[in-house]
Amino acid sequence: MKRFRFRLQRLLELREASEAAQAHALLVARVEEEAQQQQYRARVAELERMREQLNVGPSGAIPAGALQNLGLTTDAADENLRAAEASHAIAEKTVEAERERFERARVERRVVERLREHRKTIWRGDHDREEQKQSDEAALSKHGMREPGS
Numbered sequence: 001m002k003r004f005r006f007r008l009q010r011l012l013e014l015r016e017a018s019e020a021a022q023a024h025a026l027l028v029a030r031v032e033e034e035a036q037q038q039q040y041r042a043r044v045a046e047l048e049r050m051r052e053q054l055n056v057g058p059s060g061a062i063p064a065g066a067l068q069n070l071g072l073t074t075d076a077a078d079e080n081l082r083a084a085e086a087s088h089a090i091a092e093k094t095v096e097a098e099r100e101r102f103e104r105a106r107v108e109r110r111v112v113e114r115l116r117e118h119r120k121t122i123w124r125g126d127h128d129r130e131e132q133k134q135s136d137e138a139a140l141s142k143h144g145m146r147e148p149g150s
Contacts, residue, residue, distance in 0.1 A: 026102045
């Protein structure tokens with residue numbers, strides 16, 4: 001009897017490639033999200049340092065010009081923090097979208113794999129029955145219990 005041949009093997013290979021590509025895209029998205037998170041943390045730390053400088057003066061008095069400059073700098077840092085927070089939120093959404101695409105690709109691959117396993121099980125049963133039939137026929141003809149051609 002012939003070897004098992006899965007007619008949808010090419011489809012399975014394409015699904016495996018698709019899953020691998022989605023896994024890579026998810027990895028890239030996670031790396032980007034981590035970078036955005038690090039940037040956000042750096043902006044938070046920067047803003048905290050600036051606020052500490054606003055609250056602490058060497059003699060308790062801060063010249064008006066310096067106070068105004070620190071306020072402008074703090075406002076800019078606050079704006080940078082909001083931008084970093086927005087970028088991080090976008091990166092998180094991208095990771096979630098890539099994770100969903102990866103899961104979909106994984107499910108699609110598993111469906112075809114299960115079909116292959118099911119068909120191979122059926123083929124194996126048919127193959128085993130055919131071998132048993134041939135073995136039985138050989139045993140019967142060897143012992144002369146069966147007439148040739150019937």
